[in-house]
Amino acid sequence: MFYGWWDWRFLSLIFLSTCVDYFVAQKIDSIEYQKSKKTWLWVSVIFNVGLLGFFKYFNFFVDSWIDMFSVLGYDIKSTWTLRIILPVGISFYTFQTMSYSFDVYYKKLKPTTDFLSFAAFVSFFPQLVAGPIERASNLLTQILKKRTFSYDQTVSGLKLILWGLFKKVVIADSLAPIVDDIFANYSTYPASTLILGVTMFSFQVYGDFSGYSDIAIGTSKLFGIELMSNFKFPNFSRNVAEYWQRWHVSLSTWFRHYVYIPLGGSRVSKLKSVRNIAIVFLVSGFWHGANWTFIFWGGFHALAFIPVFLMGRNAIYKDSVVAENSILPSLTEVGQVLLTFAIVTFSRIFFRSESITGAFGFINKIFNDFSYGAYQHPMGYRMIDYYILIGLFVVYEYVIRKDERSPFKFKSKVLRFIFYTLAILAMMLFYDNGVNRSFIYFQF
Secondary structure, eight states, rough: OOTTTTTTGHHHHHHHHHHHHHHHHHHHHHOHHHHHHHHHHHHHHHHHHHHHHHHHHHHHHHHHHHHHHHHHHOOOOOOOOOOOOOTHHHHHHHHHHHHHHHHTTSSSSOOSSHHHHHHHHHTTTHHHTTTTOOOOHHHHHHHSSSOOOOOHHHHHHHHHHHHHHHHIIIHHHHHHHHHHHHHHTTGSHHHHHHHHHHHHHHHHHHHHHHHHHHHHHHHHHHHHHOOOOOOGGGGSSSSSHHHHHHHHHHHHHHIIIIITTTTTTSSSOOHHHHHHHHHHHHHHHHOOOOSSSHHHHHHHHHHHHHEEEEEEEESSSTOOOOOTTTTSHHHHHHHHHHHHHHHHHHHHHHHHEEEHHHHHHHHHHHHOOOOOOOOOOTTOOOOOHHHHHHHHHHHHHHHTTTOOTTTTTSSHHHHHHHHHHHHHHHHHHHTTTTSSSSSSGGGG
8 A cells, every 4th residue: 555655556566576586585495406596596686686677777778878879979869768667665675575585595594485474574664665675584574473562662663753754854854955956056156165065965865864764763663663773873984984884774784795795705805805895886876876976976985995995994993983982082083084974975976966967067166166155045044054953963963873773862851851842843943845855765
């Protein structure tokens, strides 16, 4: 009902993906010979990647083919491009069903014979359209077990829903008009405004996507289901490697387990490890969308990650947070966090731009137009309010940085009530009917 409400015709796709991986897993488990197991695994991969490729990348490849020949002087007029609607969540549920087949193949779990429960795992509505991309070892095992109502779990879920709504409505949606205006008219603005625009986009996309994840995790708690954490305060990362341990965790771990490690991971030579890292980031970029901007974005992150890997600093912050045992971070940590944020924010020029030409035009303007100009909000609102809002948001996240699943973790009931009230009032204050309220990652 939830998915079909968008477009009932695309229920056939999610049903087919469910059926294929359910039966593939059964065959993999029942066959003795390894070669035959691998053949069935390829059935899952080819079907799901083919499904994703057709609906998401068909026109991209056709257009790229035409552009390549036009560079060589041949004018090809093609009628092969199709008016294909991208099914919502297809990048998420195809990866989720594939991970099940991979886990059965690698003997990490036994396949279930309960088709209805497996279908519920694939189409579990809170995280269906934008993640987290769950593993069967976590979500399916919970669906198969009997669940009982838990007051504490429900309260925890409602807190996460409130926090997610705050990040979406107050942070992401209030910044959207500013970001849209600056990126649409970048050629008319000075460098200072462009830097402001891409910085605001960093907070917008974080508030939007992590807000959705919090709502999904919180909603799942109401049903007695615990989803994996998808964001762990990535804005306080001390290098790019730590950032990818904290940003879109379900996707980064998916690529690590099912692409990077099967390619050899870091167990091979340094050169091959660098190759594996590059492949993962380029594929990750391509996963985000059928546009060269995302491939450049992935390549940029590969270039930023590889030096950290070669210096052996890719796992040093895996089990710690900034200012682990103190109230304030050291000057070194402040510098590391600011540098990492700057690198990640710069990469988002490619992520947000409509085309490669637009992305490089945006970058060129930053480095060649050193003028400064005070930015005026496109709707006439005071910009100082947004600067204060972002500052308070960063400070609050720093305070709660050690536990991403407890956004209102205060011992005092009075203090908790104050923050609940402030969050609700802020949503009422910043809510704007004129803003497009769809989640950014719905397009992926």
